[in-house]
Amino acid sequence: MDWIDLRFTRFIPADGRLLENGHQSLGMMLLAFLLVSIACYTVLEVIERIRQAQQPLSRWLWRIVGALCLGSGSWVLHFINQLPEAEHAHIVSGASANFSSLCVATVSAFLAMLSISETHAKPARLLTTALLISLSSGVLHVFAIAQNDQVIALFYSPLLVMAALTLSCAFSCAALFSYERQYAHTPSISLLSRITASVSLALAIEFAHSSGIEAIATDVATVAPPSALIGESHMALIVSCLALLGFAASLIAAARDKQLLVNQRDFSRMNSLLNQLDHARTSLQQAANYDGLTQHLNRRGLNLAFTEKLLKHQQNSTPLGVLVIDIDHFKRINDSLGHAIGDSMLKVIAGRVSSALRNDDVLSRLGGDELCVLASLKSKDEARVLAGRILLAVKEPIVINGRSMVMTTSIGISMFPEDGDTPDELLKHADLALYQAKGSGRNQMHSFNSQLKAKASVELLLEEELHNALRSDEGLQLFYQPILDLHSGKLSKLEALVRWQHPQRGLLSPDRFIGIAEANGFIAELDNWVLRRACCDLSLLADAGHEQIKIAVNCSALSLGRKELVKEVSDALLNFSVAAQRLELEVTENALMGNIEQAVDLLQEIRAQGVSLSVDDFGTGYSSLAYLKRLPIDTLKIDRSFIQDIPSSHEDMQIVQAIIAMAHSLQLKVVAEGVESPEQLSFLRNLGCDSIQGYLLSRPIPMQQLLSFLSDYSTENSFVYNP
Incomplete structure (x- = not known):
């Protein structure tokens, strides 16, 4: 068939006629618009499937489905709208012409699908797609009319053609823009946006058809019209049903694909969550079982x-x-x-x-x-x-x-x-x-070895028994070793020494259980017991007429680091109504040097109460004169290790002489421990030592014997007193 004559003109020829002149029924127009709206909605669903498809083959298959829906929707609109009234029966196209126009519509729609199916289309691509949809609709209508053998020539009005394309393109842009924005809203608003986009796209196709028809006049050959085999209504119904079946099948397929995709995403999300849980569990196990610093097992x-x-x-x-x-x-x-x-x-x-x-x-x-x-x-x-x-x-x-x-x-x-x-x-x-x-x-x-095990078992048992002895206040007792003032010849002071009368092991000295108390964290409890018992005995001594005698109580290194010690001292003095001047606190040299800053502050607070302070075992540690000058102490006690070899050790004699001279230069009193012979006593008296203690005077004795010892002591003991 030869292509018909196409002409652009502002005037309709005298022998031409408009293709449509208000002869379509309103029902047919509404049916056509409804079908194309459904087609557009289906196309939008298909576009979503294309964008979410993972495989390239799936995307191409969905593009073909979308092209068929868009093309057939546009073709159905043209077909129903061109169904004739009786007086226009001669312009209905034949089956081959309709099939050709359907193919043209599908190919044009496929080009539009290629453009719009990209993920998150840009404005330029949206505009291109809208123009393609408008042009494809216009091409479809012109091609469908041109396929009729009875049409000799088509006359176009340029202004009406441009108006039709402009309106169609505007509605297409609005539809596509509304579709792109739907993902930013809630599901209900998203559905409304999609319906709005479908209606707008259908209006675009309708304008491309209706306005384009108004712009076309024809010369039609005077040939007798063919006899109608099927009525207009039946034809419209058949085409509509076939189109609806196709659209429904496409929507069902799209919905099923969407559900499959949702299931796949849920499955992937579940796998991801399980992987995250496994990773978290592994991390927790790593944190729970491995040391964060060395990265080895904890x-x-x-x-x-x-x-x-x-x-x-x-x-x-x-x-x-x-x-x-x-x-x-x-x-x-x-x-x-x-x-x-x-x-x-x-x-x-x-x-x-x-x-x-x-x-x-x-x-x-x-x-x-x-x-x-x-x-x-x-x-x-x-x-x-x-x-x-x-x-x-x-x-x-x-x-x-x-x-x-x-x-x-x-x-x-x-x-x-x-x-x-x-x-x-x-x-x-x-x-x-x-x-x-x-x-x-x-x-x-x-x-x-087995000896260590036996020793550990004994120490464990001793630890438990020592705890019980402290709680029940049974077994522990204080022994006192007198300290003689060499200037006055009087017993001026007593050193309190704790002993433990064990029910099976007999009387235990401090070296058997002090270390256990320190290692197991209750040395402070033991020190406090000694402090309170010493204050109680000071009260008893005062009642017996020995109110001038002082008692020196040892303080462990661990207790010296406790701020509670200050209150424990004041509470013990207050509870037993003992003057603070009658109590002396003894600390070892190494205990002082272990934390000198804290020790100085703590001792100053105790000294402020009136309690005197002394440094025990002096000479065995690593103190210096600079530290010694800072300490608020009253007395230095020379360790027995420097006394025991006098007078045979010339080096020890020089050390003792230096300590006494240094202490006196710092206005400190000196007590020599471990004096056991008259020669040692004579040497110390000649050096100006202030006090002595040791077996020469007395061994440590319990409180019951102490009162008798103090009563029996007199100036008859001339071996220790020589003014």
Whole structure:
């Protein structure tokens, strides 16, 4: 078929006629508009499927479905609107012409789908797509009319054509813009936006059709019209039903695909959440079982690894070595250089210990500066070899922030099965061996043995019994050793010494249980008991006529760091109505130097109450004159180690002479401990020593004997008094 004549003109020819002149019924127009609106809504659903499709093939298939929906919707609008009234039956196109026009509409729609189906289309792309939709609608209508053999020529009005395209493009832009904005709203508003976009797009196609028809006039050949095989209403109904079936199938497919995509996303989200939970669980396990500083197992992780490793060795009947490692004097690093330097040093030492181990050995940080190693070893000799490697590795100089430092370690060793068959027992025995190594001078290793176990059992029992003795106030008692004033010849002072009358072990001296109290955290309770009992005995002495005698009470290093000590002293004096001048607090030289700043402040508060202060065991520590001058003390007590070899040791005599001269220059009194011979007494008197105490005068005696001793004492004891 030859292409018909197309002409642009402002005037309709005299023998031409308008293609439509108000002959379509309102019902047909509404039906056509409804169908194209449904088609547009389906297209928008399909566009969403294209944008969310994961596979390229799926996107192309959905583009084809969208093109079929858009093209058939536009074609249905043209087909129904051109169904004739009786007087216009001669311009209805044939089947081949309708099929050709449907193909043209589908191809044009496919081009538009290629443009709009990109994710988050930009404004320029939206405008291009709107123009493509408008042009494709116009091309469809012109092509459909031109396919009719009875149409000789088409005359176009340029103004009406431009108006039709402009209106169509405007409504297309509005529709596409509304569709793009729907994702920014709630689901209900999003649905309303999509419906609005569908109606706007349908209006665009309607304008492209109706306004374009108004712009066209035709020359029609005078041929008799064909007989109508099917009525107009039936034809419209058939086409509408077929179109609706196609649109419904497309919507159902889109909805199913959407649901599948939602399910896939939910499944992916669930997998992602499960992966996150697994990652979080792994992170929590890492945090729960590993030390954050050294990245080795912590105590909890060690317990799990220990149980697993021990079970394997029990099944194979092979030995397992447990090494507990403590860094010597690590507290000094934290106190002097700060915890940041201490942490860095701890990481370096942990790395060096790890480098000395084998691949299957387990290293953990128990806490603080204590490490633990689990190693498959054949004997304690092999364990000592491993411990020796660790000692050598740690002793290498460590350079941190430009400072080179040398650190040492102490190591305790226990073996499965000879030293225990549970993790707790093996760790406890390795700890006991570690304490033995530290007590032997540090920087060495020590293996657990039965003697350590027996000693630990005894100390554990003593700890429990000492607790009970303090709670029940039974068994503990104070012994007093008199102190003689060499200037007046009077017994001016008593030193309170605690003893424990154990029901099975007899009378125990302080060296048997003071260390237990200090190691287990109740030395302050014991010190307070001694303080209160001494004040009670001061009250009894006053009632017996010895109101001038003072009592010196020892204060441990741990108690000297407690601010509560000041109140405990004042409460004890107040409760027993004792003058503060009758109480003296003795502190060791090393206890003072351990925390000099805090000790000075604490002692000044006690001194302000009227309590006198003395330094015990002077000469055995590392105090200096600068520190000694700052301390609010009244008396220096020369340690017995400098007295016991007098007069045979010339060096000790010179040391004692220097201490007495220094103390007197600082306006301090001097007490010599451990005086046991008249020669020692004579030497000290000649040097101007103020007071003495020792076996020459009396051994420590309990309170019951003390009153008799004080009553019997007189100036007859000329061996100690010579004014």
